[in-house]
Amino acid sequence: xxxxxxxxxxxxxxxxxxxxxxxxxxxxxxxxxxxxxxxxxxxxxxxxxxxxxxxxxxxxxxxxxxxxxxxxxxxxxxxxxxxxxxxxxxxxxxxxxxxxxxxxxxxxxxxxxxxxxxxxxxxxxxxxxxxxxxxxxxxxxxxxxxxxxxxxxxxxxxxxxxxxxxxxxxxxxxxxxxxxxxxxxxxxxxxxxxxxxxxxxxxxxxxxxxxxxxxxxxxxxxxxxxxxxxxxxxxxxxxxxxxxxxxxxxxxxxxxxxxxxxxxxxxxxxxxxxxxxxxxxxxxxxxxxxxxxxxxxxxxxxxxxxxxxxxxxxxxxxxxxxxxxxxxxxxxxxx
Numbered sequence: 001x002x003x004x005x006x007x008x009x010x011x012x013x014x015x016x017x018x019x020x021x022x023x024x025x026x027x028x029x030x031x032x033x034x035x036x037x038x039x040x041x042x043x044x045x046x047x048x049x050x051x052x053x054x055x056x057x058x059x060x061x062x063x064x065x066x067x068x069x070x071x072x073x074x075x076x077x078x079x080x081x082x083x084x085x086x087x088x089x090x091x092x093x094x095x096x097x098x099x100x101x102x103x104x105x106x107x108x109x110x111x112x113x114x115x116x117x118x119x120x121x122x123x124x125x126x127x128x129x130x131x132x133x134x135x136x137x138x139x140x141x142x143x144x145x146x147x148x149x150x151x152x153x154x155x156x157x158x159x160x161x162x163x164x165x166x167x168x169x170x171x172x173x174x175x176x177x178x179x180x181x182x183x184x185x186x187x188x189x190x191x192x193x194x195x196x197x198x199x200x201x202x203x204x205x206x207x208x209x210x211x212x213x214x215x216x217x218x219x220x221x222x223x224x225x226x227x228x229x230x231x232x233x234x235x236x237x238x239x240x241x242x243x244x245x246x247x248x249x250x251x252x253x254x255x256x257x258x259x260x261x262x263x264x265x266x267x268x269x270x271x272x273x274x275x276x277x278x279x280x281x282x283x284x285x286x287x288x289x290x291x292x293x294x295x296x297x298x299x300x301x302x303x304x305x306x307x308x309x310x311x312x313x314x315x316x317x318x319x320x321x322x323x324x325x326x327x328x329x330x331x332x333x334x335x
Contacts, residue, residue, distance in 0.1 A: 067317040068095045069146065071139055073127065073153045087127035087135055089223060092148075096317050102276055103319045104227055105310070106220035106285045106330075112292075112299035113142050122299060142286065142302070143311030153256045156203055159226075165247050166233040168198040171225040172278075175218060177211040179204055202226065216300075217285065217330050224283035231281060235274045282323060285330035286310060303333045 074089030090107040109124035116137045118129050126138040132151055140146050163169055176192040181204065188204050197205050206226050212218035237243040287303040287310065306326070313322035 065097070067097045068149050069093070069314065071136060071148045071151045073132070073135065073151065075127070075153065075155050086124045088124050090123060090135070090139065091220075091223065091227075092139070092146075092314070093227075094314060094319060096319065099275070101280045101282055101320070102231070103282045103284060104224045105314070106224060106283070107139065107142070108216050108220060108285065108288065108300045110216065110298065110300045111142075111286065111288065111302055112294050113138060113302060116141060120294075122297070142307060143314050144308060146311055146314045150257065158251075158255060159203055159206070160200060161250060162230065162247075163197060163202040164199060165250050166230065168196040169202055169226055169229040169233060170194065170196050171205070171222075171229045173205075173225070174221060175212050177208055179208050179211060197226070197229070214331060217288075217332075220285050221283060221330065224281075228278055228281040228283070231276060232278060235276070238274045282319070282328060284310070284319075284323070284328055287326075287330070287333050289334040290332040306333060 070093045072089070072091045072093060073087045075087055086109070088109050090109065092103075092105040092107075094103040094105065095101075096103070107123055109122065111123045112120060113123050113126075114120050115123075115126045115130065116134060118126070118134065121129070123135075123138060123142070127135040132153070136148055136151060140148055171194075173190050173192055173195045177190050179188045179190070180186070181188065188201055190205055190208075195205075206219070206222050208222070209215045209219040212222075234247070237247060287306040288300040289303045290301055292299055292301045309326075310322060313319045
């Protein structure tokens with residue numbers, strides 16, 4: 001297992017503020033008619049009465065020293081109270097030691113990879129077949145043994161709740177799309193450019209793949225765009241203690257985080273979020289060479305050489321150099 005003890009317990013802030021959006025590809029008819037009050041996913045921490053947040057000038061770095069890497073998991077469960085099923089959203093959030101940026105590294109759900117103890121298969125099946133620990137070992141193995149400091153899990157209910165709490169999530173939409181919700185027939189349009197995702201439309205946005213040029217690859221980009229928008233929304237509330245007092249317990253109540261963590265440390269992450277502009281959040285995807293078939297199943301074929309370099313960059317905290325060399329594109333590396 002390649003997890004180390006989380007620093008100060010404050011990793012809960014990073015995971016909660018980033019990963020409540022991990023509802024992409026959660027199959028549920030509730031996406032167009034979700035209740036105004038969304039049931040919370042069980043949390044591993046009790047939420048204390050909120051205390052005043054320290055000012056940015058007084059707050060120490062809540063992540064401690066060194067780089068921090070968190071695995072974010074979004075399951076495809078139809079049950080609001082369940083985190084089982086397949087892990088259809090898998091993303092690493094990597095904060096470098098100098099805190100100059102935040103790197104979001106997506107794994108497409110159909111990547112064909114070795115699954116420790118279970119042979120090979122699509123990466124999203126590692127969770128269903130072996131649980132959280134197996135997925136952690138699988139992700140770490142893909143990246144050459146990269147250490148994972150914490151793991152966060154959620155489903156679509158957490159995303160809907162946070163979308164409403166933030167009064168919408170602002171994203172920069174790369175590809176215009178028009179989606180018909182099967183359960184109701186309602187048509188939702190997402191024009192190219194700046195879009196505010198409100199209510200359940202945010203869930204529809206991050207789930208869509210069929211109308212996008214690169215399908216699931218573009219969907220991972222939308223997931224990263226939503227994370228960026230969530231961070232921006234939290235940063236906008238940094239100077240509003242009353243708003244934070246409502247928002248942060250909601251985040252803690254809609255996630256499951258491994259380890260013994262203190263929910264009050266969520267407040268400590270707010271100054272960090274305010275120091276990051278949208279351009280400081282860098283979206284990446286584990287590179288694939290293209291698409292293929294293995295044992296009759298359609299899969300994404302991992303670019304092993306490029307992925308080895310990416311894994312080294314995560315382990316050595318040099319993702320800035322990797323981006324400088326390869327950029328942030330995510331199209332297949334071979335035609």
